[in-house]
Amino acid sequence: MPRPIPDERPALNVSARLHARGGGPWPPPTSDIHTDDAAIPDDTVLREQLEKAIDLRRREHFDRVLDARDPGELVEHATLTEAGLDRRTLGIDSLFVVGDELFGYLFRPENGWGSGPADRKAIDYTPRLHRIHRGLAGGPDAFACLSCHSKGGPDGAGTQSQNAFLRGDGERTGGADQRNAPHLLGLGPIACLAREMSGQLQAQAAGVRERAKAEGHRVEQALSTKGVSFGRIAAGPDGALDYGAVEGVDPDLTIRPFGRCETAPSTRVRMGRGRGTTWTRTASRSRSTPRC
Secondary structure, three states, rough: OOOOOOOOOHHHHHHHHHHHOOOOOOOOOOOOOOOHHHHHHOOHHHHHHHHHHHHHHHHHHHHHHHHHHHHOHHOOOOOOHHHHEEEEEEOOOHHHHHHHHHOOOOHHHHHHHOOOOOOOOOOOOOOOOOEEEOEEEEEOOOOOOOOOEEOOOOOOOHHHHHHHHEEEEEEOOOOOEEEEOOOOOOOHHHHHHHHHHHHHHHHHHHHHHHHHHHHHOOOEEEEOOOOEEEEEEEOOOOOOOOOEEEEOOOOOOOOOOOOOOOOEEEEEHHHHHHHHHHHHOOOHHHHOOOOO
């Protein structure tokens, strides 16, 4: 005769009641999602930020409409000559505006974007695009800086779809040097530090040269700045410098923290090279960075 199946419902009911009172063997349910009300701005702050964003959107739309009516209007705010920059005719606030406008400006054929026939304003003008670079020149890869530097926000890095295919054959991605667009935040202090370190290294080399000439014999000393060693620098009695023991820096003793292979000493030089390989196909081979 089969044995009856015991009724487990009373036990389950007891367990449920104990669990509800917190006295059972199971801990009370907890939420894995924690919210911090202090980190959320209040409605007043959010409304102010929203109004600023809407105002910026309206001004940008107005600028685009104005530029469509009068071509060249936008690029005027994003233009600064090398001579004007060297003379420091603009203050830091104005320089920021020019740089910000240049970073977001969408270049067109009449601005030098792309390559093609001489008459860039012709109705049927079509730039010859080379997504995969051919040798040391290629592009255009984008219309503006922000097209490839937007991951994480403005001036950020690029996504995988925004990779550049450098030094290829113009046809196959597998034969190109694929690089991701780096982030551009905080480059100003890095540029200033590189300039200061370069000046100190070059001053040390000049001191070794003058000392060797004055004492009439070979002089050698350690070469370092900011706690970073760059080997040793020497000079003969005729003032000729010997860079044979210099390490980690080129013979001109210029720190170059920018570029694909750290070959650009400043953002100005890097922009000049990027203009030739990212927006146009007129890159100078002598200024292109080596494969690394």
